[in-house]
Amino acid sequence: MTGPLAILADSWNYLVVICLMMGGLFIVISQQNLVKKLVGLAIFQTSVFLFYISVGKVAGGTAPILMKATDVAYSNPLPHVLILTAIVVGVATTALGLALVLRINAAFGSIEDDEILAMKAAASVPRARRDASSSEGAQ
Amino acid sequence: MAVFWTNILLLVLLVFILGLVIKTRRLFAVVILAGGYSLVSAAMFVNLDAVDVAFTEAAVGAGISTVLFLAAMAYLPAQEKTTRPGSAFTTIAALVICVGAGLLLVMAAIELPAIGDPNAPAQIHVAPRYLEESGSFLHIPNVVTTVLASYRGFDTFGETVVVFTAGLGVLVLLSGFTRTARSTKRDSEGEDGQ
Numbered sequence: 001m002t003g004p005l006a007i008l009a010d011s012w013n014y015l016v017v018i019c020l021m022m023g024g025l026f027i028v029i030s031q032q033n034l035v036k037k038l039v040g041l042a043i044f045q046t047s048v049f050l051f052y053i054s055v056g057k058v059a060g061g062t063a064p065i066l067m068k069a070t071d072v073a074y075s076n077p078l079p080h081v082l083i084l085t086a087i088v089v090g091v092a093t094t095a096l097g098l099a100l101v102l103r104i105n106a107a108f109g110s111i112e113d114d115e116i117l118a119m120k121a122a123a124s125v126p127r128a129r130r131d132a133s134s135s136e137g138a139q
Numbered sequence: 140m141a142v143f144w145t146n147i148l149l150l151v152l153l154v155f156i157l158g159l160v161i162k163t164r165r166l167f168a169v170v171i172l173a174g175g176y177s178l179v180s181a182a183m184f185v186n187l188d189a190v191d192v193a194f195t196e197a198a199v200g201a202g203i204s205t206v207l208f209l210a211a212m213a214y215l216p217a218q219e220k221t222t223r224p225g226s227a228f229t230t231i232a233a234l235v236i237c238v239g240a241g242l243l244l245v246m247a248a249i250e251l252p253a254i255g256d257p258n259a260p261a262q263i264h265v266a267p268r269y270l271e272e273s274g275s276f277l278h279i280p281n282v283v284t285t286v287l288a289s290y291r292g293f294d295t296f297g298e299t300v301v302v303f304t305a306g307l308g309v310l311v312l313l314s315g316f317t318r319t320a321r322s323t324k325r326d327s328e329g330e331d332g333q
Contacts, residue, residue: 017150022240032220035211057188087195092302
């Protein structure tokens with residue numbers, strides 16, 4: 001088996017996982033809703049985990065829990081360890097992101113990115129003018 | 140071969156959920172779909188021999204994450220706004236970036252060793268040492284636990300520091316938040332009532 005079909009059979013996980021990653025990135029860039037952006041980030045993250053675990057897979061292998069039998073092939077435990085750490089750190093960053101979203105919603109009354117930017121732009125111009133006029137008044 | 144077809148099935152399911160997340164406008168549905176995505180990927184981890192990762196993902200990714208999202212949703216609008224000008228440009232720009240980056244990654248990925256190749260560099264560097272020596276050295280059958288707590292204990296310590304810092308950040312951000320949220324809610328309800 002040669003050609004594109006062989007490539008597909010050799011790296012089936014990598015190719016789909018790349019699609020999933022880019023889907024997550026697409027959500028982060030294109031969606032304006034902050035909660036949806038965080039969900040996209042989580043999807044991106046989980047896809048990277050899938051990539052790492054795919055790298056660690058050994059054909060015909062089993063979970064890396066030692067058995068009495070000697071002729072057993074184990075999958076690579078190292079990516080598993082890295083991803084265990086990453087999952088926990090991922091939920092910590094998600095919590096921090098959600099806390100930020102809650103504060104943004106409390107401050108602006110909106111969780112839509114474009115609305116918040118518009119509000120900030122509208123709020124910053126008068127304040128600059130007000131500061132300028134007050135400093136002139138002081139002189 | 141069963142591993143291969145289960146993988147294909149789960150990957151198709153993941154792509155399907157991703158499409159639904161992009162399309163759905165109701166944020167509760169999006170959050171639950173994200174939980175489902177985590178659960179399906181946990182099933183995939185089992186299929187790829189990563190049982191420890193699978194139950195961590197199922198408990199933390201699908202469980203705690205979803206709970207956190209739902210708890211936050213109690214204070215947030217439940218619906219994404221749909222009508223907005225100039226979003227077509229953002230979508231096209233995002234598509235261009237994602238397709239470009241995806242193509243670059245695909246070009247790199249097809250050069251990687253085949254999945255499951257026992258002679259791939261990732262498999263023959265340090266992993267054999269952990270698998271062969273840790274059993275007689277530390278007497279813990281689960282190699283993932285051994286590496287996590289013993290060989291790479293400092294990594295795990297760093298992880299704990301990160302989680303602690305994030306918890307501290309959340310605490311600082313949300314200190315006095317429920318009071319403000321309640322008072323603003325009362326204000327807005329008063330305005331609605333008028």
